[in-house]
Amino acid sequence: MSSALLEQLIDALRVLPGVGQKSAQRMAYHLLERERAGGQRLAAALSEAIEKIGHCVRCRDFSESEVCPTCASAARDAHLLCAVESPADRLAIEQATGYRGLYFVLQGRLSPLDGIGPRELGLDSLVARLAEGEVQELIIATNPTVEGEATAHYLAQLARQHAVKPSRLAHGVPLGGELEYVDRGTLSHAFGSRTEV
Amino acid sequence: MSSALLEQLIDALRVLPGVGQKSAQRMAYHLLERERAGGQRLAAALSEAIEKIGHCVRCRDFSESEVCPTCASAARDAHLLCAVESPADRLAIEQATGYRGLYFVLQGRLSPLDGIGPRELGLDSLVARLAEGEVQELIIATNPTVEGEATAHYLAQLARQHAVKPSRLAHGVPLGGELEYVDRGTLSHAFGSRTEV
């Protein structure tokens, strides 16, 4: 390599998910050849985000303020609370649906073998929230994996203990999906859960 | 989005080649969730690289010093000079072949319609170099594209004018292909089979 700083930049770029040596080289050259201003903006934005973004004390989503804009908004329906595993899941629901309630971001899922229990998922603060009495429905949007289902089951129990209605996203054949290519478990579930039309 | 700084980071990440909105989101969440230290290292490396990396006055490759380590090295054979279009091409040759000569990085190719002529490629300094009398062979490793071939033809003429032997990488490099993406074996073979032009 012709420059130690360039080598250092290429190494550092590999922290990005899915970026190996070859893409890191391509990115470094691209930035130095054609995007120096954009690269400086990226360096500043990255540094500032890492320094200032923490977690909202209400919903545990990423936030640079103590309470995030969603939790602070009077326009959201505080009777609905949607529990998701990650900020990315929260964003997917926010972008895809017309949901106007609030969120609770678990930042993980129950996984006793990895030492992730109710405390790590902030469930004490979720319980306090359910006990406040404002939430009427807890929409459980954990992922349909074994651990996600176990987490969903646990959350549903918590909700019932506080007289909050738990609900779960419907499982079924994806829109536009072909039956032939849907996995057996999903197809079997969708068949069993058929509804009258 | 739950945070303006997060939104700003996602926007800034899109300066990277091949990174759209979805990958930028994934990268931002990954860094904030799992790689804050690595992200800070990336921000620092990027900022430092952009600030301090310029071009070697001898070979025009990226360099943080006035003369790059390769040009400054007594271990390289100063009778051989290899002209490439970009720093990425130089790196590909350096990594794939046992070449021990020096390089000249054009930082482009002749493209009159885009206003890229001999001056933009630093050919005045290449001519001065050839006139010094030390270079015996100019290995022309421009890309096998129309513009790369035109550039090669021009460089071969310059070499002959200074009694320097011009050579060209052997075919084996696929037509229309970019050196940067050629596999090492092919590139190494083509380099070894270069022919006088």
Ligand SMILES: [Zn+2]
């Ligand atoms: Zn919040």
Ligand SMILES: [Zn+2]
């Ligand atoms: Zn140099």
